[in-house]
Amino acid sequence: MQFQKDDIREKILAAAGETFLTQGFGKASMREIAKKAGISTSNMYNYFKSKEELFYAIADPVFHHLANLRKEVFEYKANKDFNNENFMQQFTEFVPKVMFEMIRKYRKEFLLIMDCSKGTKYEQLKKMMATAMETNFTDNIISKKKKSLLQDSCLMHILAMNLIEGILEITRNYKNDEWAKNNIESLMKYHIRGMVQFFT
Amino acid sequence: MQFQKDDIREKILAAAGETFLTQGFGKASMREIAKKAGISTSNMYNYFKSKEELFYAIADPVFHHLANLRKEVFEYKANKDFNNENFMQQFTEFVPKVMFEMIRKYRKEFLLIMDCSKGTKYEQLKKMMATAMETNFTDNIISKKKKSLLQDSCLMHILAMNLIEGILEITRNYKNDEWAKNNIESLMKYHIRGMVQFFT
Amino acid sequence: MQFQKDDIREKILAAAGETFLTQGFGKASMREIAKKAGISTSNMYNYFKSKEELFYAIADPVFHHLANLRKEVFEYKANKDFNNENFMQQFTEFVPKVMFEMIRKYRKEFLLIMDCSKGTKYEQLKKMMATAMETNFTDNIISKKKKSLLQDSCLMHILAMNLIEGILEITRNYKNDEWAKNNIESLMKYHIRGMVQFFT
């Protein structure tokens, strides 16, 4: 297997990325990917042993990157004497920065894992991320007085979701680094400021 | 005879709704729907003459409802001496109300048409609604001074999208009328207030 | 069964004739016939117990007519002191006349049984008629000297076929009685004269 040609591997990955992105994992066909890559369908199986594995070859890196980000965020939290103030700082400085870097590195892959993964093990990732964020928000932003206000509400969940979807939309319409950076910052600022005013 | 027929028709519609909702239009199979409905695949074609028609039998009503809502919103606007104040009123009173009623009536159908319609004529509906909303916001909320701030930004687009996704999330997690009503109101309030503070 | 409504029966027959004629027996569908007739598919089975029977309901009359014609021609032959002279008379006067009358009465049906009967018991009728004609020609026209000329030839067979196809083409393009009569006569004259000159 170590004799695989890297250029072909790259061609397959590129073709697959494109195809998964437009058709979704389920509707994408190995044939189409092979045609786009300019090789035979069967040859793809020398590089990736199934459609799913091919998908993971693209999606896993972002996944691990995202997992690491999560850790970093927690560490950031642990290292500071955490309070509302530096929470806001985290979400208006640190998070936008790492998000931007993530997008920069994994634009297509991020969209893939979040929007086109139905039928794979990452199907639920968006929802899980939203839930994690939601917990984070609920624990850190909301004053005890206002917590009752959220009883049974899913607003926090929605806002977390919205943040993610916002990042996704920026990723989808990406123009250049500057543009992306600014939009991410605005988006985070918008939501964090909104939450603070709404819930504290 | 009539009884039977309606009975089965409903069963098909229910099975189809469920299947489209979980698999999406493209991946949903007539076989699976038939099996869920407890009839033979071929018999479905006595009720709906194609997979697409079956989808539209479910989706068309919401679509027309949404189209009417759009008209109502425009009329609301036309009837008032329109300014920022009653714009906010519209989006914190009128819009939540009609949205709530829509969801109440068309819960599954709304999710269907917005999230599971790839491959049908409604594929682009969400994007189109977001664009319409965006225009509405941009024209009515943003002060001229701040307009330059949005140059090249897609924040407004994202916020419109977020509103829609928010409604969708509420619809997905629907618990009861009260719950839905409150969440919609909070969501609208959150976003409208946020925009006003951000852009005026 | 004697309670069947004649008008519906006629409607079915008309619709079936039209459909068989354009699609052929094999490709014609009971559904389409029913739709054309304005009744339900299942109701057709109250009138004709299968697609084949429906076909025969249209085709049988022509078939029997054609069978009778054959007998008549033989009788004509038997009644005359038969020789080349009155053979030609038969084919330039008697045959055109009965052919014309046949077409007049059974235009669509004749085309049906000859051209659209693949899959039914009349599949071979055209070939059989040609063979019969061929025998007739060979026995009556060809001088013994020239018979050797036809050894192994299928020209006579072709000419018989041509006569039939010619009648069919006239039937297909039928304009009015006068037109049909003239064309049939010309066609017969052309072929009989041709054969005589060629083979005697």
Next chain:
Amino acid sequence: MQFQKDDIREKILAAAGETFLTQGFGKASMREIAKKAGISTSNMYNYFKSKEELFYAIADPVFHHLANLRKEVFEYKANKDFNNENFMQQFTEFVPKVMFEMIRKYRKEFLLIMDCSKGTKYEQLKKMMATAMETNFTDNIISKKKKSLLQDSCLMHILAMNLIEGILEITRNYKNDEWAKNNIESLMKYHIRGMVQFFT
């Protein structure tokens, strides 16, 4: 590998030819063809990407051959100082020769394209050829005096059709080259002589 492939390809083509010939394009089924060829239905699609393409793989060569023949006939005409005399020569010498060669090369294919092509783009070919021939005849054979005789008649059309059907019948019953050659010549002679005597 190459051997195998061509082998199977030929088997498919043979099976398809046979099936199309007996069932017609419309009624022929890929299943039956596959079974006859001794392979799985799906495997056929590795060789021909649709039923239509499979048909054309057989039919196109004859079509192009026929198109070329047409050109040749026209050139023959253009090169000669054209008159009734060499028109007859063309149809008693040149045309039989090329027809014979065509049949020799494309026996099955010719029958296929003329008789079994309903549902394909060649559906109308026979009719078109007949019409072309008819024009040719009408322009070259018929004296002005007799032209009126043909007013409204379709006899010329029938004769053109008859010539084609005659060739088809010879093709159907083909025994050997000698036999075919003789029959074609007789047929052409018969018709051309007949027309001349009839219409000049």
Next chain:
DNA sequence: CATGAATGAGTCTTCATTCAT
């Protein structure tokens, strides 16, 4: 008499995957 309901077998075609070369 008339019909909608029902179906199993069949239509063409695509799928992901395996195998021999």
Next chain:
DNA sequence: TATGAATGAAGACTCATTCAT
């Protein structure tokens, strides 16, 4: 390594026909 060959399962949909009402 690379590929054409091969396949069974599945895709949407149509068919002639039967049956209960």
